[in-house]
Amino acid sequence: MFKIDMQSGKPVFQQIIDEIRLSVASGKYLEGDKIPTIRELAAELRVNRNTVAKAYRELEQCGLITTRPGIGSIICDTASHIRKTEKKRILKEKIVDLLVEAYHLQVENKELIEWLEQEMEKMSNEKGGK
Amino acid sequence: MFKIDMQSGKPVFQQIIDEIRLSVASGKYLEGDKIPTIRELAAELRVNRNTVAKAYRELEQCGLITTRPGIGSIICDTASHIRKTEKKRILKEKIVDLLVEAYHLQVENKELIEWLEQEMEKMSNEKGGK
Amino acid sequence: MFKIDMQSGKPVFQQIIDEIRLSVASGKYLEGDKIPTIRELAAELRVNRNTVAKAYRELEQCGLITTRPGIGSIICDTASHIRKTEKKRILKEKIVDLLVEAYHLQVENKELIEWLEQEMEKMSNEKGGK
Amino acid sequence: MFKIDMQSGKPVFQQIIDEIRLSVASGKYLEGDKIPTIRELAAELRVNRNTVAKAYRELEQCGLITTRPGIGSIICDTASHIRKTEKKRILKEKIVDLLVEAYHLQVENKELIEWLEQEMEKMSNEKGGK
DNA sequence: GTGGTCTAGACCACA
DNA sequence: GTGGTCTAGACCACA
Numbered sequence: 001m002f003k004i005d006m007q008s009g010k011p012v013f014q015q016i017i018d019e020i021r022l023s024v025a026s027g028k029y030l031e032g033d034k035i036p037t038i039r040e041l042a043a044e045l046r047v048n049r050n051t052v053a054k055a056y057r058e059l060e061q062c063g064l065i066t067t068r069p070g071i072g073s074i075i076c077d078t079a080s081h082i083r084k085t086e087k088k089r090i091l092k093e094k095i096v097d098l099l100v101e102a103y104h105l106q107v108e109n110k111e112l113i114e115w116l117e118q119e120m121e122k123m124s125n126e127k128g129g130k
Numbered sequence: 131m132f133k134i135d136m137q138s139g140k141p142v143f144q145q146i147i148d149e150i151r152l153s154v155a156s157g158k159y160l161e162g163d164k165i166p167t168i169r170e171l172a173a174e175l176r177v178n179r180n181t182v183a184k185a186y187r188e189l190e191q192c193g194l195i196t197t198r199p200g201i202g203s204i205i206c207d208t209a210s211h212i213r214k215t216e217k218k219r220i221l222k223e224k225i226v227d228l229l230v231e232a233y234h235l236q237v238e239n240k241e242l243i244e245w246l247e248q249e250m251e252k253m254s255n256e257k258g259g260k
Numbered sequence: 261m262f263k264i265d266m267q268s269g270k271p272v273f274q275q276i277i278d279e280i281r282l283s284v285a286s287g288k289y290l291e292g293d294k295i296p297t298i299r300e301l302a303a304e305l306r307v308n309r310n311t312v313a314k315a316y317r318e319l320e321q322c323g324l325i326t327t328r329p330g331i332g333s334i335i336c337d338t339a340s341h342i343r344k345t346e347k348k349r350i351l352k353e354k355i356v357d358l359l360v361e362a363y364h365l366q367v368e369n370k371e372l373i374e375w376l377e378q379e380m381e382k383m384s385n386e387k388g389g390k
Numbered sequence: 391m392f393k394i395d396m397q398s399g400k401p402v403f404q405q406i407i408d409e410i411r412l413s414v415a416s417g418k419y420l421e422g423d424k425i426p427t428i429r430e431l432a433a434e435l436r437v438n439r440n441t442v443a444k445a446y447r448e449l450e451q452c453g454l455i456t457t458r459p460g461i462g463s464i465i466c467d468t469a470s471h472i473r474k475t476e477k478k479r480i481l482k483e484k485i486v487d488l489l490v491e492a493y494h495l496q497v498e499n500k501e502l503i504e505w506l507e508q509e510m511e512k513m514s515n516e517k518g519g520k
Numbered sequence: 521g522t523g524g525t526c527t528a529g530a531c532c533a534c535a
Numbered sequence: 536g537t538g539g540t541c542t543a544g545a546c547c548a549c550a
Contacts, residue, residue, distance in 0.1 A: 006328065011534065022226065025233035048535050064234075087235045091242065094228045095249050096152070101224060103155035104194075105210050105217045109250050112221065113243065119225050120239050141540060168523065178542050183523075191321070198396065199523040200550040271525060282486070285493035298538065308527050313538075324494075329538040330535040340495050347495045351502065354491060355509050356412065358484045363415035364454075365477045369510050372481065373503070379485050380499050401549065438550050 001036075004045050012047050016055035024064065027127030029075045035065065037072045131166075134175050142177055146185035154194065157257030159205045165195065167202045261296075264305050272307055276315035284324065287387030289335045295325065297332045391426075394435050402437050406445035414454065417517030419465045425455065427462045 066076040196206040
């Protein structure tokens with residue numbers, strides 16, 4: 001599935017959240033798909049069950065999955081109903097971060113957009129191939 | 131100069147780092163410019179001297195500023211000598227983050243690129259206006 | 261374990277760094293070994309937790325240990341991948357220091373080498389005895 | 391004469407002390423030689439006069455130079471009358487430092503001794519050539 | 521006046 | 536239980 005990077009500094013529970021969100025965004029998981037149980041994923045990633053539980057709890061709270069005790073978790077909703085201005089605020093913050101980093105790495109705007117478009121295509125291919 | 135958001139969840143020292151990196155990226159600071167002393171910035175932002183010192187220490191360690199006891203700190207190097215493959219790795223990670231977020235917020239690729247280009251223009255204007 | 265000398269003029273955090281580097285060099289710690297937690301070492305040496313944390317942060321930054329929140333710290337890498345010329349530069353500086361000191365103390369070169377070899381043997385004995 | 395490295399982290403006054411001690415150890419200065427006045431050296435190195443004054447004060451206090459107001463400073467004594475056990479203590483500390491560093495840089499004992507002997511020869515040549 | 525070191529102590533996130 | 540962040544405040548070395 002995916003690997004946890006213990007050296008990365010990013011909290012383990014956050015890595016799990018990010019990976020599951022990526023799986024949904026790239027089409028690996030579709031609405032209604034079952035995802036691994038907390039026990040299964042904890043065993044596979046060799047992390048504490050509480051850590052996986054925390055990740056699932058947050059994913060549930062933001063509406064991406066539903067966890068039913070005894071059954072497991074399923075992807076429940078890929079639609080987000082946040083207002084446009086809020087969306088713009090969230091994404092602009094990430095965009096500025098990206099631009100600042102690119103500036104310090106001395107990467108040209110043109111090249112940055114190229115890489116962005118490559119990743120967009122890669123993602124939509126993964127979805128198409130499914 | 132800028133404000134610290136105590137509610138944001140982002141550590142104060144990290145906000146300081148991000149703001150100074152942004153100031154360099156947007157051309158507000160140029161190589162050789164003096165930045166506020168630790169004491170000055172701490173007083174202005176109303177945070178502890180140690181917190182500013184921590185931010186400056188990290189900025190120094192990654193080569194953006196030089197701090198000399200008894201003198202203060204200056205912007206010392208905006209050129210980064212990281213290898214191309216490494217640059218690509220760093221930026222692709224941030225790009226994927228951005229795309230995942232955009233997907234979940236149901237923002238079209240086209241719109242995302244538009245917003246990115248707006249921010250690019252805004253930054254280069256700030257530089258030009260200097 | 262070891263003692264902190266509050267009179268020595270050498271900063272406490274630096275003494276901690278030096279002692280742990282010595283422990284690794286003399287074979288007391290091997291790759292993968294757990295070292296005391298920040299809290300434990302602070303209690304034992306009777307210094308502030310922040311001071312130990314600073315020492316550990318620097319040891320981590322130069323790649324000798326890995327610290328993980330909630331877990332503790334382990335020795336992670338005794339191999340240094342610095343280029344030969346760089347190694348020579350670093351050590352020659354220390355060698356010149358040593359020779360200047362020996363000159364002013366009027367210690368003969370022959371005697372200095374003798375003492376050096378004694379220390380080398382002492383260290384390798386500690387490793388062998390492990 | 392020599393350069394001050396403002397980036398090195400070593401205090402400026404300490405760099406001056408080290409350089410003058412080196413000059414004596416390597417035979418560049420002999421007993422009775424005049425060294426630059428505080429004003430001259432401060433001008434040449436482009437550092438604060440107080441900083442040079444501090445270095446000279448410490449050199450005088452440990453008996454290496456004599457400063458006479460209005461006249462300047464001369465090298466006055468290269469003989470140190472410290473007891474043997476004290477000498478050994480001072481040098482052993484520096485030797486252990488050197489060995490720990492060499493270990494972490496993965497430099498063999500044999501090679502380290504080779505480099506030490508090279509520096510010894512270099513120094514004695516400088517003296518002979520005088 | 522400047523940054524560096526250190527303390528005591530509070531509160532938080534994570535495993 | 537572990538490390539991380541932050542504060543208020545003291546004292547020191549250096550320029």
